[in-house]
Amino acid sequence: MDSALIVEEVQLTPILISDPPLLNTQGVHQPYTPRLVVEVVTRGGVTGLGETYGDGKYLDLARPLAGAMPGRPVTDVNGLFSLAERVCGDSRAVDGRVDAGGLRGAQTADKLRLSVVSAFEVACLDALGKTLGLPVHALLGGKVRDRVEYSAYLFYRWDAHPVGGEADDWGAALDPAGIVEQARRFDRTYGFRSFKLKGGVFPPEREVAAIRALAEEFPGRPLRLDPNGAWSVETSLAVARELKDVLEYLEDPASGTDAMAEIAARADVPLATNMCVTTFEEVPEAFARDSVRIVLCDHHYWGGLHRTRELAALCRTYGVGLSMHSNTHLGISLAAMTQVASTLPRLDHACDTHHPWQSEDVVTARPLFEDGRLAVSDAPGLGVELDRDRLAALHRRWVEDDGAMRDRDDAAAMRVADPGWRTPEVPRW
Numbered sequence: 001m002d003s004a005l006i007v008e009e010v011q012l013t014p015i016l017i018s019d020p021p022l023l024n025t026q027g028v029h030q031p032y033t034p035r036l037v038v039e040v041v042t043r044g045g046v047t048g049l050g051e052t053y054g055d056g057k058y059l060d061l062a063r064p065l066a067g068a069m070p071g072r073p074v075t076d077v078n079g080l081f082s083l084a085e086r087v088c089g090d091s092r093a094v095d096g097r098v099d100a101g102g103l104r105g106a107q108t109a110d111k112l113r114l115s116v117v118s119a120f121e122v123a124c125l126d127a128l129g130k131t132l133g134l135p136v137h138a139l140l141g142g143k144v145r146d147r148v149e150y151s152a153y154l155f156y157r158w159d160a161h162p163v164g165g166e167a168d169d170w171g172a173a174l175d176p177a178g179i180v181e182q183a184r185r186f187d188r189t190y191g192f193r194s195f196k197l198k199g200g201v202f203p204p205e206r207e208v209a210a211i212r213a214l215a216e217e218f219p220g221r222p223l224r225l226d227p228n229g230a231w232s233v234e235t236s237l238a239v240a241r242e243l244k245d246v247l248e249y250l251e252d253p254a255s256g257t258d259a260m261a262e263i264a265a266r267a268d269v270p271l272a273t274n275m276c277v278t279t280f281e282e283v284p285e286a287f288a289r290d291s292v293r294i295v296l297c298d299h300h301y302w303g304g305l306h307r308t309r310e311l312a313a314l315c316r317t318y319g320v321g322l323s324m325h326s327n328t329h330l331g332i333s334l335a336a337m338t339q340v341a342s343t344l345p346r347l348d349h350a351c352d353t354h355h356p357w358q359s360e361d362v363v364t365a366r367p368l369f370e371d372g373r374l375a376v377s378d379a380p381g382l383g384v385e386l387d388r389d390r391l392a393a394l395h396r397r398w399v400e401d402d403g404a405m406r407d408r409d410d411a412a413a414m415r416v417a418d419p420g421w422r423t424p425e426v427p428r429w
């Protein structure tokens with residue numbers, strides 16, 4: 001093995017990035033949210049970048065993995081999985097039911113570990129690509145499209161956080177008119193064609209009215225509604241009936257494969273998920289029961305870019321559509337999503353991205369969406385460059401935080417405005 005491809009060291013930098021007051025069924029986004037930046041440095045002097053969730057439970061797993069990396073070739077991305085199993089141990093704070101935010105399906109030790117491995121895999125691929133002078137998509141077999149389509153991610157939101165946080169000029173969006181106004185700005189600024197509304201915030205009739213208002217403003221455009229499993233089967237069926245003429249799909253209307261299978265059997269709207277199919281173990285039952293028509297892959301919790309391609313092959317085989325889920329993420333992960341998305345033969349739905357909500361980043365150039373699409377970079381690696389000053393500043397914020405923001409907790413953030421708030425039981429409606 002060429003010694004230039006051997007890992008010399010791995011740097012982990014936890015950061016806090018500003019996040020607007022976006023509402024979901026659990027509560028509201030904190031003013032600052034944790035992310036972890038992973039840098040894999042080779043003996044050849046090349047640095048590969050990766051990014052993942054930055055809460056303490058991810059950091060606990062990332063540290064031993066980083067310590068075990070020196071001396072290994074960056075080409076050995078398949079070996080990362082067994083390495084992580086060996087060195088990471090089980091994370092604290094795994095309850096086996098739902099993730100802390102309640103938005104990403106079952107939380108298991110495997111899924112937490114895979115979310116960490118994903119950042120190391122992406123960083124190794126970035127380092128390998130930079131060393132060889134090849135884009136990451138070439139390392140995945142080559143791109144089959146030059147641009148990747150994303151959708152606008154609409155949120156009910158407050159004008160500002162009740163305490164702290166960075167100001168922005170989006171204004172509040174708490175009714176159909178506010179959501180339509182937000183969609184207009186996404187359309188104008190980024191050219192997004194599809195719109196996804198994060199639901200589960202208000203009683204379903206109000207969210208149905210917002211989707212109707214969007215359909216009126218943007219006739220024929222793909223529309224999605226995602227209450228993160230907050231509804232009962234009967235409520236989901238009623239919403240599906242109301243909106244069947246305008247929805248591209250309904251995303252996780254209810255929690256769990258049983259409920260999703262029942263809705264799928266009785267509704268005329270396709271169902272999508274990033275909650276009931278989030279691991280390979282969950283695929284057989286969900287597909288056998290026709291619970292979902294579209295899986296929203298998230299390369300973080302599926303374990304990286306190669307695993308995303310494995311999921312894509314499974315979905316193709318079973319006639320299930322594939323798209324991508326997104327959480328608060330930065331330009332490194334957006335570049336990784338775009339690289340892998342460019343290699344997937346079937347990608348029938350615009351991918352989600354939160355990125356337009358992120359005013360801060362650790363990469364030097366902001367992504368340029370045109371007609372709702374990102375051009376696929378052919379530069380070596382991921383095609384993004386680290387802004388070390390920004391990284392240092394965002395890390396300083398993490399160091400100086402008293403611990404309140406270091407673990408994302410949307411219910412705790414909501415209690416700042418509403419002290420009686422408790423994480424809602426599902427079904428909420």
Ligand SMILES: O=C([O-])C(=O)C[C@H](O)[C@@H](O)C(=O)[O-]
Binds near residue numbers: 104226325327352
């Ligand atoms: O289901 C989804 O698409 C998400 O959970 C995406 C994000 O987590 C979003 O809901 C959020 O951050 O509030």
Ligand SMILES: [Mg+2]
Binds near residue numbers: 275
């Ligand atoms: Mg979702």
